[in-house]
Amino acid sequence: MFSNPIGWVQMQILGGLRKQAIIVGVYSFFAVTVLILFYRASIDHRPLALQQFAANAMIPATMVLLGILFFGASHAIKKAIQRDFTSNMITSHRNTAITGTSAAWGYLTGAPGQVYLLTAANIAICQALAILGSPTVSLAVPMAMMIVFACPLLMLLTLDILVGLSSRGAMVVTPFVVIFNFLGALQLMDICPGLALLMTTMSGGHVMNGITPDFIAQRFVAMLAQLTLALTFFLAAARKFQRDDVPAFNETLAFCLLALATLIGAVGIGMYIDGPRHFGPPVLGSRPAQIVSTVIPLALVAMLPVAHAARRKTDWLRRRRKDAEFAARTHKAPRGFFETSFAATAVVFGILAACSQWVIADRTDIVWRDLGVPAIVWGIAAFLLAQVTAGGIFHTTYSAAPKAGWSFVLLIIVTWVMPLLAEFGWVQFSGEAPTEGWEFSFLFGCSPVGTWILAFTETKGPIALGMGVQLLVAVCACLLARRSKP
């Protein structure tokens, strides 16, 4: 914070260290006064030992600490990035010796400097409450809790920097994720075990379940995953800082993210323990459903390297067309979306297979073996065709425009969602109520999601015909890409 230029200047904008020290002092005084007033008010109604009050006050004090830390830090980062873009200081930064990593580190450490100092005061207050509340065990509790929470915090804040730099400071994600968690939506996340594993640290419910070996293992794996993702986001943010047109994820970083997401998904499936569900139908908690819900986000993440390949290839073709000297000295074309689609599919299913065989064989083996070879082949084929289709569309879009976000949304709606909606619409229209042994029509399998549901769960319907349609769509996307002129 003090040696990093961006971190340093962010602290100066906040008024410098002296002003921050005064703010923290005033805040601490205010917080302690509120606690004393609460204590006085409590003992007016019924006798209450200070120890009991302190123990009771620990939880709300911790909530305040975490609230200020997560929301405050995220907001501070967003504000700092937004300020740099609106004042055009980002241009000034980019013209100095500040590297991308140094800038990302500055935003991470300096922008939320005030929040970190307030957090330090809050930790001291929590520590005092912990000592008063339960002198035997609680000394280490607030500190240990901070260490555990530091990992998701790092992951979310680095993602905030990345999203902030990509959206010119218009967006951050931490508030949404935190609210999603604290509203008790973890049950919803359990549908996708990888996501649940990743966010498990933030679940109050899991803490209440007690500390078991599984619990500790989950925490450890979750923290490791969060830290690795934080590093990936950090490096991506460092790239994005360099210039607006520089893609945050280059091929290596995109494949790293994909591999990491797959690993988290695979480990999530293996570590997830079936339990009673309070949300949605029970089938959502079944292992086959979890595999489907893991493959869907992985297919979306896999589109990142595919999109990057499509963009790099169109950039290369465009440059060759416009720059004769470049054309004369560069002969080898970069890898396009088609080859990258195969590579992405190989990475995902290779890691899933490796995890099921070696890492968590005892738990997932049964699931994959039960699926059978044809189902797995259909699943892989649908995954590959989804990537090729997306690649073709991305290539076509990048040939005409610098951004392809809208085409991604359109692609998902048309090729993933519409067939399912059409199928459900047809069921409603025909008036046939689904009964036991019910079979979906070929429309359902036209969507990759439909194919995965048909292949991995006990849902019935024709797969081959839907796959034929997906193949046709992929071929059309490739032809479209071939005809496009960057």
Added chain:
Amino acid sequence: MHGGLAPKYWTPMAASLLTVRNLRVDYERTTALSGFNLTMEAGHLLGLIGPNGAGKTTAMRAIAGLLPIAAGEVRVMGELVEPGNTATLAQIGFAPDTPPTYEDITVETFLRFVGKAYALKTSLIEERIEYWLERLWLTDKRKSKIKALSRGMKQRLTVARTLLPDPALILLDEPAAGLDPAGRVEFRATLSSLRDSGKALIVSSHILADLHEYCTHIAIMASGAVRQMGTVAQVVGGSDDNRCYYDVRLSQASEKAAAVLAGVGGLASIKIDGRMISFEYDHGDEAAGTLLKALVDGGLPVARFVARDNGLEQAYLRTGIRQVD
């Protein structure tokens, strides 16, 4: 320097500080700059002139590595200017026309930040802050918040920010736009001294008289391309027909002015506005003498007769560029 579309005078030299080869910048489907070639060495000060939208700012931003280029390349001291090449980017000082600053910190803190951003030693930062604040008349404002500064002061602060790290190549986009007359005089001296100290500078400005004074080279741009480029003398004296503008003031308006002027052969671009008359005619003392005699003989009450010196303005007007294309 090597003009893009019209490389009329410049001969590229070896060991260049800046080399721009066939630079092209596109904004989606629009080409903002094309065929831009340039070679600069230490001690060169290039003035970019042209109407709004000519591509001056685009050229400077592309050279500074702030814009993606569609074709060509930019090299500073032989190194490619591209995102991530921090060492090379740090050799380029770019001052945009709108001063980017943090409004809530003081002038001193801002410059200290700039020094840190270039990884300068603390003692050196303080030394340079002192120097540039004094040089740009900002010493008494060092403790002032930037938001309290006037536009001209912010402009000077931006120049100080650009020069503080001592870059090899300096790009200044409309640097004198907000300066007061005294500030402009001082600023001209600063640029001249930077030029003489071996920096390479590119300055974009609409104040052609200033450019004439301190530039070593001039490039006239329009529609995203260089129309004319060369040394100041080459550009200014580049008229093929050896003509210039004359301003005549009559002691009183004369109805026969138009008829008299029509009778003098070789006049062009005649404008009569009451007592004021201007037109284009052959350059040189002999031509001026002949012309004055013809006007007086024609009965015009000539009170003032001035042959405008051929300057950048004339050179610019000769290119035929009048407005935004």
